[in-house]
Structure formats: structure tokens, C-alpha cells
Amino acid sequence: MNSFKLISAPEPPSPHKKSSPGQSFTLVKYFTLSSLILMFSGAIILSTLHTHLVRNLLIEKSEEYGNLLIENLNHQIFMQFLLPVYFQFGQIQLKDPDQFQRMDNVVRNTLHSFHTDMVNIYDLDNVISYSFNPEIIGEKDIGGAGYEKAMQGESTTSFIQIGNQWEMLFRIPRITRITTFAPLRMEDSTSSLSGPIIGVVEIVQNVSDDYKKIFRLQIIVILTSSLVMGFLFIILRSIVKHGERILEERNEEQLRLKEEVNRNRHLSALGEMTAAISHEIRNPLGIIRSSAELLQTKMNRLEPGNTIADIIVEESTRMNAIITDFLTYARPRIMSPIPCHIFDIISKNKLFLSNELKSGSFDLHIYCAPKVPEIIADPDMLYQAFLNLILNAMQAMPEGGRINISILNGPGRVHIVFEDRGPGIKDHILEKIKEPFFTTKEKGTGLGLGIVEKIIAAHGGKMEISNRQEGGVRVKVSLPTTEPAETA
Template sequence: MSNFKLISAPEPPSSKKTASPSESFTLVKYFTFSSLVLMFIGAIILSTLHSHLVRNLLIQKSEEYGKLLVENLNHQIFMQFLLPVYFQYGQIQLKDPEQFQRMDAVIRNTLHSFHPDMVNIYDLDNIISYSFNTEIVGEKNLGGTGYQKAMKGESTTSFVQIGNMWEILFRFPRVTRITTFAPLRMEDATASLSGPIIGVVEIVQNVSDDYRKIFRLQLLVILTSSLVMGILFLILRTIVKKGERIIEERNQEQLRLKEEVNQNRHLSALGEMTATISHEIRNPLGIIRSSAELLQKKLNRLDPGNTIAQVIVEESTRMNAIITDFLTYARPRSMAPVPCHPNDILQKNKLFLLQELENDNFDLQIYCAPKVPEITADPALLYQAFLNLILNAMQAMPQGGKIRISILNDPGRIHIIFEDSGPGVPETILTKIREPFFTTKEKGTGLGLGIVDKILVAHGGSMDISNRQEGGARVKITLPSASPDPTGEDRSHGNHTHR
């Protein structure tokens, strides 16, 4: 026996580790989500700053509005109240109901379109001489610092918000008022308010409605930003999920290909070893078988009841079949493709197995759809592949049963479907059934389906194994079809054949 060594294929040289696509995508995902969160926070901050700017603008405009209102009121009081009353009564006394009503009419007529919340007029002693609220007329020292500054000729405006802590915190108070204190002066001959101070006027404007509009605007901006960011988040999430799924599928495919390459490398080395061993065993096995056959002939004459030689012949024949399977799987012969028709090959399979089919109570039916074209293949290899599948179906039904083979046509390919009425393939081994040397039979190499698979792959085809819903196994073979027969001959003859 010649020497042989099993040498593993060399591992590829290690390269510098780089970031995998999934790691790079994870970084992009986190960066994108972080950017989205920052954009959302930035939108909230911008909306808050915008609302704050609008509030400041409202206060500024209210201050200017209050000053203009005071100047107009000062002029109307001087022209329509102070002068006429002084010339009529010789003195100004708002305690006089008639003078108070005249003052009230002048102020209300002047401010009726401006809707102030409150108007108070203080005299030089910080006593309220006039007010919309008649109950506080005569009260003293209610002007505070605003009154003191107005007596010095300085106009002031204060911003007052009324509400609980949360309302103030979220800038949504129940009441918002702007109070303006301004000096009340005598006019000179040029109608300029530069004369002596004769009192202080306080005007309170209620801007709660304007403030609510600002708050609603701010809320609308925040909600719009949240909605836009939410939509962007959903779109981004969908894209990320799809990207993750694609990357995961690619990783799985790469892992599958890597495992397949490693398995092929291993099987290649194992096949070389198996082929060498099988070749070395076959020669002495042939000598053993021929010697046993000669011994059997002599024993038949001398001792007809002795079966030792017959057992040696049978076991040698079985072992030779196993070695043939090993060699076929390890070193499949080269293809000799010619135009052929699957129906013709299957009919030969049936003819070869006809006696066994009848003896073991099998019903084999072959159906070929009309106008199934020829294929370019090696008839001998397909004969072997089809024979293995039919034998597998027969072995799955020891008591006999039905086997149906259908040949169907698809554009550019044909399907050959093997179905049996046996128990089917257990789900636990369905994914392992094609692995080399895997078998559930007491006798067998586990290479039958592996040989079929290699033959189909060599022809550019594929095999799918599943269970039928009504029971039994189903093997679907797909092969590329050749161009239609130029003679137009229908090769579906005998498309219904029975045992």
C-alpha cells in the first residue's frame, strides 16, 4: 500500500484588523441619532429664544405705547379739564363730584379705544385723586418707587406676572400687566410737556391676551419641531432597521460562505484521503471476491450446505458498492453533456427497477408536462442522481407505497419533483440530511444525497427537500433548460406511466 499524508489547506495570512461594516454602520447610526437629538434640542432652544425675543419686543412696544398714551392723556387733561375747570371754578378740586365726573369723562373718552386696565392720578402728596376704581380714591402712598421717579420727571414701566410657580416657570401666567408711571405736567405756550409737574399718572395695561398668543406661538413652534423631528426619527429608524437587516443578511451570507469554504476545504482534503484509501482497498477486495467465488464453486460440489463463501462474496460486493460511493463523491467523473430529455432518463430508471418495484409493491408514476424542452446534461450522471432519489423513496417505505415524479416546465428551467407516500423527513434532521456521511439507516454511507447534490451543482441546478402537507417527502430538482427542440418533437410521450 502506498504512503499518503493528509495535509490541511493553509490558512489565509492574517491582515490588519479593520472595522467591520456592522461596526461602521453602528457608529453612523449613533452619530445620526445623536445629531437628531441635538437638532431637536436646538429647535427647542431656538423656539424659546424666539419667544423670549417676541416677549421683549412686546414689553418694549408696550413701554413706547404707554408713554405715547400718557402724553396724549396729559394733553387732553390739560386742554379739556384743567383749563376749562380753572376758568370756570377758579380752582381744581376733584373732590367735587362734578369736577370728578368731568375728569372721568375726559379720561375715558381719551382712552376708550385703548382699553387700559386701570388709570390712577396722584397729586403732589402721593394721594390718589382719580382712579377707575373709586374705592381707592383718597388712598395715600400707593405709588411706590414708580411715583417717586415720576415726581423727578422720569417715566418708568414695570412688567408684572400673576400666577403660581409652574405658570411663571413655563412662562404662561394667568395675568400679565404692564404698569407705566409718568409725570403729569403743565403745557407751555408751544403745547410742549415741559412745564412744572402737577401730579403723576399711572396707567395699567393688561397684555395677558398678547402674552397668551406668544405662548401659543411658542407651543406651536415646539409642537411643529417635535412633529418634524418625530417624522425624521421614524424615517431614520426605518432606514436604520433596513440597513441593519441588510448588513445582518450580508454578515450571515459571509458567515455561510466562510463556513462553506472551510467545509469544502475540509471535504476536499477528506475526499483526497478517501479516494486514496478506497483505491488501495479496492484492489485486494477484488482479489478477495474472485477468490471467494472460486471457493464457492468448489464448496458447492463438496459441501453444498456451506454458505461461508457466499457470505464473503455478498459482503465483498456490498463493500465494493460503498467504496464506489466514496470514489464517486470524492472524485466525480468529468461530465460529458449532450442534449437529452429527463423523461427518457427516468423511463430508463423505471425499467431498471421494474422487477423490484413489482416485487415490493411500489406504484411508480411519471408525469411529464407537455412541451418540456430538452436539457444539455450528462445522461449517465442524471441517471445516477435520479436512481438514488427513487431508491431513497423506496427505502423510506419498507411495506411499499406510491412514488410520483412530475416533470414541469418554467421559462429557462425545468423542475423534476419526486414525491412519496412515506413518513417524510423528521424536522430535526431536515437541515442535516445533505451533509456527507449523515444517515439514519443502519446500512449506508450517507453519501447518496451528497452525490446527487454534487451532480446537480455540476449541471447548474439545485435541490430542495421538504415534507408534503398530506404526508411523505418531497424533493424538488431544478435544472436549466436548453433551447427548444428544433424538430418540434414533443418529448412528453408516455407522460402517464403506471406500474
């Protein structure tokens, strides 16, 4: 007797196992996405700070511009209005229409083409002596703190924005003005404005357009940053998705290969055990069968009606067929590949089963697509595999019926599809249908499909089993048109 060894279970995984590639990739993904979010936030903050600096620069430049404008206006008023009017009239009285008109011409000509909304000139008593708005001329004590500081020789600038609550919330006011108060002085002989203060000038500049340009610049910067970051996010997201998909495929492939290795290891041990047992059983079974045949000959001569010997021979033959299946599954024969055509092999199957097909009311229809190429295969092994599939289809329809076999062309492969019109296979059975020794039949070893799958795999092909929507089972066998890599 051959000795048998128990195969030890695989070692459990170590508790100190390194992180899997999936975990590492997940960390990289989250780190990359976090970095992108930080970059996007930083870009928004930088764009906001940039526009804030530009806004402050606008205010600063507007203040300088207002002071220069007032200085120029002060000089023009002194040279073109105060001196000529004083020498002509002996005194300055803006209530006089002629003097007022002359002052108005000097101011408007000086400020021509400048964005100036309002000019007010106050006398030493805080009374408006001149204004672009005639309705406020003569008003008193409306200069406020700006007037007081100007009387002390100090120029001041204030920033005023006008808009509703939503406009102010989003920093887009309708009107933005810069108001400058500065002293109005007499010029000395050197033409410098260092003389005594004779009044106060208030200039209101309208910088709404410039402020809106800054706001549009801010929007453009934010949108540009958002678009760039969004584009980077889409690219990164696609890369991450592609990486995840590749990693999932590799993990699935690795899991499939691991399961296949474990399954093959299990089947290999099972096959060795089966082969050893079958070999040990076959020898005494052969003796029993030969003895039964001899006994059958004598019983036919001495006691013709006795069927005991016939039963022994019949059951011995059935047992020998079962053992043959065991040995075929455990130790498949070596392939002898030659050029052959699938249609010829299946035609031989049909010819061999012609009596069974006729007696069982089966209609076996073979369809072969045009230009199906020959394949390099062992025709005898494929004959055995196809025969098993046809017999399975016949057994699925005890009352007879139609069996369709289609030979189709594919890219680099030949597809053979077997279809019956039986009751089909239940889902929970379909998952186990290829497992060795699993069968739903009262008689059978459960190795038929296992042998078929081994033969197909030896040819570099694959077999798929599914239920048809119309009822029945579909078995699809795919074989390469080139020589298979395996030869056993």
C-alpha cells in the first residue's frame, strides 16, 4: 500500500505584517488630496492678500495724488485769482459774482480731466466760500475734524464707501471716495506754500472705477487660482482613480492566484490520494470482473435464468468506469497537439451519439461561423471534453429537446457554445458545479466537468457556465488559435 501524508495548513499571517500596498496608496492619496486643499487655500489667501495690498496702495497713491492736486490748486488760486483780484478790486469777496466766476474758472481749469467729484473752500470761520455745489455755499461748521486739522497746518485723508449691506459685505460698494482736507496758504517770494493759512481746501476724489478694477482683479485671481487648482485636482483625481483601479485589479488578481494555488494544492493532494486508492482498487476489481465473467459463462450453461453473475459483471464495469474517471482526473495523459478543426471533432461526437440522440428525441444542431480557423490541439482530448458536455446537456433534458452548438470566431480565439433547454442550474449550485466530486445526480462521480475544465485549461482555454434567460444552461468554451503553452 502507498503511504499518505497529511498536508499541513498554511501558517497564519504574522501580527507584525507590513502595511499592504493598498494601505500605503490610501495614505498617499489622502496626503496628496490634503496637499492640494492646502495649496488651493494658500492660493486664495495669497490672492486676497495681494488685492488687499493693491487696495492699500491705491489709497496711499490717492492720498499723495490728492495732496499734489491741492498743492497745484493752491498755487493756481494764489497766482491766477488772489493776486489779480486783490490788485484789481483791493479786496477778496467771493459774494461778488465776477470774483466767484473767476474763482470757478481757475478751479475748474486746474482740475480739468481729473476725477474730482467735489471741491469746497472754507474761510477762516469754517464757512464754505466756494463749492462745486452752489447750494452749500455759506454753510458753516460742516468741515469737521478735517477742517480743524487743516487749520493747524496738517493735511488729512479719509476713505468713504457707499453701498447697501450686501455690497459692503462682499466689498463691492457702488461709490468709493477719498476726501482730502489741506490748508490754503499764501505763497512767499520763493513760490513755496509756506505762508500763513488763509483758508481750507476740501477735495473729494471718486475712485469707484479704480476700486472696481481692483475687485475685478481679485475675482480674476481667485477664479484663475480656482481653475488651476481645479484642473490639478481633476488630473490628480484621475491619476488616483487610475491607480486605485490598477491596485484593485492587482489585488483581485493576487487573490485569485492565491485561491487558485490553494485550490490546486488541495486538488493535487486529493488527486494523488485518489490515484493511489484507484490503483489499489483496480487490481482486485479486475480479478472480480474476470471471475464474474467466468462464472457468467458457467451459469449460462448450467442455470440460464440466474442473473447474479450478470449483475456482478455490470457493476464491476461501472466501478471500472468510475475508477477510470478518477485516474483521468488525477493523472491526465500527455497531450499530442496537431492542427485540427472544431467542427470535425463535434461532428464525430454527433456521429458517436447518433443512436442515443435518436432514441431520446434529441435534436443536436451544429452551427459553424464562416472562416473559423484550425487550432493546434489534441483532438482526442477535446473529443472527450465535448462528449461530456453533450452528455450533460442530454441528461438535463430527460424528455428530449434541442441542443445547439455554435462555433464562433473571436480575436485570437475560437468560441464553442453549448446550449440546452433544460431547467437550468440553481445559483447556489452554479457556484460549486466545477468542484471535484460535487454532483446532483444519483449516479456519477462529480468529476465530469472537472475533467473537461482540466482538458480546456491544458489547451490554454477557459470554460464559463451560466443560465440562459430563455431557460437552460449555456457552456462557453474559448480556445486560442495558437499552440497552447501547456502540454499536459
